[in-house]
Every structure is written in structure tokens, then in C-alpha cells.
Amino acid sequence: MVKVAVLGAAGGIGQPLSLLLKSHPQVTELNLYDIVNSPGVAADLSHICTKAKVTGYKGQENLDAALAGCDIVVIPAGIPRKPGMTRDDLFNINAGIVKGLAEGIAKNCPKAFTCIISNPVNSTVPICAEVFKKAGTYDPKRLFGVTLLDIVRSSTFVSEAKGMNPAEAKVTVIGGHSGVTIVPLLSQLKGVTFSQEEVEALTHRIQFGGDEVVKAKDGAGSATLSMAYAAARFVDSLIEGAFMKKPVVECAYVESPLAADDGCAYFASAVELGPAGAEKILPIGPLSDYEQGLYKACVEQLKANIAKGVNFVNQA
Numbered sequence: 661m662v663k664v665a666v667l668g669a670a671g672g673i674g675q676p677l678s679l680l681l682k683s684h685p686q687v688t689e690l691n692l693y694d695i696v697n698s699p700g701v702a703a704d705l706s707h708i709c710t711k712a713k714v715t716g717y718k719g720q721e722n723l724d725a726a727l728a729g730c731d732i733v734v735i736p737a738g739i740p741r742k743p744g745m746t747r748d749d750l751f752n753i754n755a756g757i758v759k760g761l762a763e764g765i766a767k768n769c770p771k772a773f774t775c776i777i778s779n780p781v782n783s784t785v786p787i788c789a790e791v792f793k794k795a796g797t798y799d800p801k802r803l804f805g806v807t808l809l810d811i812v813r814s815s816t817f818v819s820e821a822k823g824m825n826p827a828e829a830k831v832t833v834i835g836g837h838s839g840v841t842i843v844p845l846l847s848q849l850k851g852v853t854f855s856q857e858e859v860e861a862l863t864h865r866i867q868f869g870g871d872e873v874v875k876a877k878d879g880a881g882s883a884t885l886s887m888a889y890a891a892a893r894f895v896d897s898l899i900e901g902a903f904m905k906k907p908v909v910e911c912a913y914v915e916s917p918l919a920a921d922d923g924c925a926y927f928a929s930a931v932e933l934g935p936a937g938a939e940k941i942l943p944i945g946p947l948s949d950y951e952q953g954l955y956k957a958c959v960e961q962l963k964a965n966i967a968k969g970v971n972f973v974n975q976a
């Protein structure tokens with residue numbers, strides 16, 4: 661019995677994500693919110709013969725109703741990149757969108773687990789946290805930046821390069837979700853050895869995998885289908901850990917002590933998901949010399965991204 665809302669449900673990610681969630685056996689209600697087209701997407705999905713009851717909500721005036729009583733809120737609302745843009749270039753538009761939606765969550769379902777996909781994730785998660793703090797509803801265990809696409813890509817690229825089963829190429833990815841803030845820990849993958857050349861090529865491909873899709877889509881947006889897969893997998897793990905009480909480990913971007921000494925109050929790492937949400941933040945573990953260099957570059961950029969998000973809410 662899990663009630664889920666997707667905010668930005670009519671978009672490139674929102675539609676396939678809603679399709680996957682409609683097929684989830686534990687999802688009993690699925691509220692699809694967008695500023696356009698959500699009633700149509702909801703009508704279409706509602707004909708699928710699975711349990712979840714699908715309802716569409718369109719426009720700001722229906723946000724409260726879309727969120728009322730939700731257990732999980734997933735946010736893929738906002739504009740995607742075009743070639744030549746960084747994720748940070750999306751800040752000016754997406755920061756305001758996420759802030760408005762976070763205010764709706766604080767008001768209507770303050771206990772919901774909130775999963776943020778909207779970029780730049782490094783900044784939109786702190787924005788959401790600041791909104792919740794102002795409303796007095798913030799619980800750091802219940803707020804996640806969805807970085808699972810970086811893990812999905814790592815499994816794919818490593819398994820292709822090494823002739824492995826992708827399910828066995830589970831790479832931990834720490835840091836944030838943009839360029840050099842994405843730090844894959846290939847040295848921790850058991851039973852595989854990489855040459856330094858392979859490590860550098862794979863690391864670069866994982867860090868800039870999003871750019872590969874942006875370039876291939878040539879102005880028509882960024883990753884949507886692989887992102888929908890990754891987000892559905894994250895929600896599935898959250899449901900398993902939080903609602904079915906079978907603790908499960910996934911990587912996510914959360915408030916974290918791991919890089920706090922380096923100025924980053926939020927950091928992606930392996931996290932144990934349980935009934936309270938992000939119940940345990942697992943240690944980073946040993947880093948190779950190369951990964952220590954990646955970590956340094958990561959925290960320099962990540963702390964600026966975090967500060968930008970925090971300031972956006974507090975100076976407004």
C-alpha cells in the first residue's frame with residue numbers, strides 16, 4: 661500500500677517512469693502532476709491492468725491535491741540540457757521549480773520520502789532541504805538526490821569493457837551528479853583488475869555519460885529512458901527498505917558526514933535504506949591514489965554547487 665506522486669509526470673522522464681511505477685506491485689496509488697498534459701498521461705496509463713490507481717493533476721492549483729497523503733514523491737520536473745550546456749546552466753530555471761514543489765511537499769505530505777531527479781541535483785537537493793527546514797519538516801533521512809543513473813551506467817560500461825554480467829559489475833559511485841563530481845570507485849570492484857588506461861577511460865565515460873546522450877539527442881533533451889529505469893529501480897529499493905522492511909543498499913545523494921570536513925554537507929555514497937529512509941551512510945572505504953585525486957576535484961566543485969542551492973533559498 662504505497663502512494664506515489666510523480667511531479668513532472670508528462671515529461672521525457674516522467675512518462676516512462678510513471679509507466680514503470682504503474683507496474684510496481686506495491687504501488688497502490690499513483691498521482692501524476694505536471695503543468696501540462698498530465699490528465700492525458702494518466703488516462704492512458706490507467707488502462708493498464710495493474711493495481712495502482714492512476715490520477716492526473718494539472719496546474720499549480722492542483723498541486724496540493726496531487727500531494728495529499730503521498731508516501732513517496734519523485735521529482736523529474738524541470739528543463740533538460742541542450743548540447744553545450746552544463747547541468748549548472750539549468751539552475752536559473754530549475755531551482756525555482758524545485759523550490760515551489762518542495763513547498764508543496766512540506767505543506768501536504770511532510771513525511772513523504774522525496775526523491776529528486778531535477779538537475780542540477782548537486783544544488784536542487786540542498787534547495788529542497790532548505791525549504792523543508794524553513795517549514796520545520798526537514799528529516800535528512802527522507803530526502804534523496806537520485807544518482808542511480810551513474811551506477812547503472814557504471815555497470816553497463818564496466819561489464820561491456822570486461823565481458824561481465826552487468827548485475828555483477830556493481831560499482832559504488834560517490835560525490836555528486838555532474839562531471840567531475842561523479843566519482844566511480846572502480847578500485848573497490850571485486851574480482852576485476854583494470855589497467856590505469858582502462859580506469860581513466862571508464863571514469864571519464866561514467867563522469868560524462870550524460871553528455872553522450874545530450875550530444876546524440878542533438879537538441880532534443882537528455883537521458884530520459886535510462887533515467888526512468890534508474891529512478892524506478894531507486895523507488896523499488898526504497899519501497900523494499902522502507903515499506904517491506906528488508907534493508908537494501910543503494911547509492912544516493914543525501915545529507916552526509918562523509919565529506920563534511922571538506923565543505924560538503926551533502927554527498928552521494930552507498931546508503932542503507934530502511935523504514936526511516938537513509939538509515940545508515942556507509943563509509944567511503946579505501947581509495948586508490950587516482951580516486952583520491954578525483955575526490956579532491958569533486959569536493960571543490962560540489963561545495964560550490966551546494967552553497968549555491970542553500971543561498972538560493974535563504975537569500976530569496
Ligand SMILES: NC(=O)C1=CN([C@@H]2O[C@H](COP(=O)(O)OP(=O)(O)OC[C@H]3O[C@@H](n4cnc5c(N)ncnc54)[C@H](O)[C@@H]3O)[C@@H](O)[C@H]2O)C=CC1
Pocket residue numbers: 667668669670671672673674693694695696736737738739740741750754757760761776777778779780781806807808809810837881882883884887
Ligand atoms: N538525476 C539524473 O540523473 C538525471 C536528471 N535529469 C533531469 O531531469 C529533469 C527532467 O528531464 P526531462 O524529463 O528530460 O525533461 P522534459 O522537459 O521532457 O520534462 C520535464 C517536465 O517537467 C514539467 N514541469 C516544468 N515545470 C514544472 C512545474 N513547476 N511543476 C511540475 N512540472 C513541471 C514540464 O511540463 C515537463 O513535462 C531535467 O532537469 C534533467 O536535467 C535528466 C536525466 C538524468
Ligand SMILES: O=C([O-])CC(=O)C(=O)O
Pocket residue numbers: 740741747779809869870871873874882883
Ligand atoms: O546529462 C544530463 O543533463 C542529464 C543527466 O543528469 C544524466 O544523463 O546524467
